[in-house]
Amino acid sequence: MLLRRLLPLPLLLVVASVVAFALPRLVGGDTDSVVRAVLRARVASATPDPQVEAAVAAQFGLDGPVVGQYLRWLGAVLRGDLGLGYVTRTPVAAQLGDALAVSGLLAGCALLLAAATGIPAGVYAARRPGGLLDRVLSAVGIAGVSVPEFVLAPWLVLVAAVWLGVLPALGWGGPQHLVLPALTLAAYPAALAAQLVRAETIDVLARDHVRLARAKGLSEGRVLWRHAARLGCVSVTALSGMFVAGLLGGSVVVEVVFGIPGAGRLMYDAVLARDLPVVQAGTLVIVAVAVVAGIVVEVVALLADPVARDREAAR
C-alpha cells in the first residue's frame, strides 16, 4: 500500500530530468545550430571543417543519438556534475548548494512559524465553531489566503523597515534578516493549516474516542490536544509536504523582494539571463525536493495516525 503510493514519485524525477535535458534543445534549437554558433564564436570561419564540427559536438556532449546524449548527461548529473553556469562560469552545483542552504533555512523558519501559529489557531477555533474566536480567525484566514506574497512583502517593508525602522528592508546575514521574509512566506501556509486543522478537529471532536476520553474524566485541554488535535493534524502533514517544495521553489517572490541569495532567486536570475545550466539544475532540485517531501509526508502521515498505522502493520 505504502509502496504503491510512493512508487510514482521517483517517476516524476525521471520526467523532470527529461524536461531539464530537453530544455536547451527547446530553447537553443538543434545540435547543428549550437555547434555552428560555438564555432562562429571561436573561429571566424564561415565554412567550418566537418571534423572540427564533430569534435565540438563531442566536447559538448551533442554527438550521437539523443537517447545516448540524455544518458550521458544524466550520468554526469547523478555524479553531481551539473556543468558551469553561463553567467558566472562557476560550477552550478556549488552555486545551487549555497543557495539551497539559504532557502532551506528560510523555508524551515517559515514552516515552523506557520505550524506554530496555524495549528493552535485551528484547534482553538474548533473548540467553539461559530464563536467569536472562530469568526475572527476565519476572517484572518481568508485574508491569509487572499494576500499574495508580492503584496504582503512590500507593505511589511514599508511598515517595519521604513516607518518603524526596526528591521532591515533587505539583505541576508543576521537573524534580523529572517523576520520579514519568514513572516511573508508563513502567511499563506498558516492560514491554510488553520482552516484544515479547524475542520478536521471539529470532525474528530464528534467521534467516539473523544467521548470516551471525556467520559474517563480527562481535562478538556487534554482531550482537545492529546486526542483531537493530534488526529486533526494528520492532513496538515500532507499539506506541509506540498509547502516544503512550494516554499523552496516558490519563495521566488520573497527572495527577489528581500534580496535574499536563495535558490528561488538564483533560478529567477537564471531565467532572466537565460542561464540554462542553472535553470536545468534548479528544476531538478525543486522536483527532487518535492519528491522527497512527498515520501516523508506519506511516512509521517502513517506514523501520526494510529488507525492507519495499525492497518499498515496488519498487512
Place this chain on the structure above:
Amino acid sequence: MRRWPVACAAAAGVLVVLPFLLPHPDVPDFAAILAPPSAAHPLGTDQLGRDVAARMVAGARLTLGLSVAAVLLTGLFGVAVGLLAGASKGPFGAVLVRTADLLAALPTVLFGLLAAVVLGPGVPALLVAVCAVGWTPFARQAHLLTVRETGREYVEGVVALGATRARVLAVHVSRNIAPPLVAHACLRFASTLLTVSGLSFLGLGVQPPTAEWGAMVAEGREYLFAAPHVVLVPSVAVVLTAAAATVLGRRLSGGGG
C-alpha cells in the same frame, strides 16, 4: 446570496464605463508625477504621471480576463478528464489522481519560470504556466464527484430505463456534479488571479508598460515610501478580488466563511 450576481454585474458595468471617464492608462502626464489623489486623477498618478485609477481599471480587465480565461480553459479540460476517468472502470482513474497529485506538489512558479525560458516572458508563457497545472484540481474534483454520483441509485435507475453510458454522463451525472464544480471554479479563480498577477509582478507575465495589477505593484514598489498610493491601489484590488472569490466559492460549496 442572491445579491452576488447583481454585485458582479455592477462591477463589470464599472469596468466598462470607467475607461470613458478616466484618462488613458498609458499616457504619461509629466506635470503630475507621483501626484496624490486629486480631482483630475482620483487615485493619483504613478512615477510616469499615468493615472492610477485608469491603470487599475485597465489592469482589472487584463488581470481578470486572463484569470477567467485560464479558469475556463483548465476547468473544461480538467472536468472532461475527470468525468471520463471517473466513469471508466480501468486504472485510468487511479493514474489520473496520482498524476494530478504529483503535478500539484510542484510550485506553480516553477512552471512560470520554465515557460518564460522556453517561450520568453509574456502573456503566452503566463497562460501556459497557469494551465499546465491548473487543470489538475478540476480533474481530481470531477473524478471524485463522478465516482460518487455514478454509484447513486438514480444512475442505476436511468441505466435500467435504457440510457446509454454517454447519456448518463452527459445528462445526469454532469448536471449533478456541476454545482460543487462551480464553487471549486470560484476558489480556483482566486488562486489563478494570484498566480497571474504574481508572475506578472516578477516580470514573467504581462510586460510593462501594459497595466496589470501585479506589474503595477512591481513598478510602483520603488516609490513605495514617496507615493504609497501607487502600490496601494493595485494591492487592494488584488486582495479584495481574491478574497471575494474565496468567500463566494466557500459559500457556494456550503462551507462557512
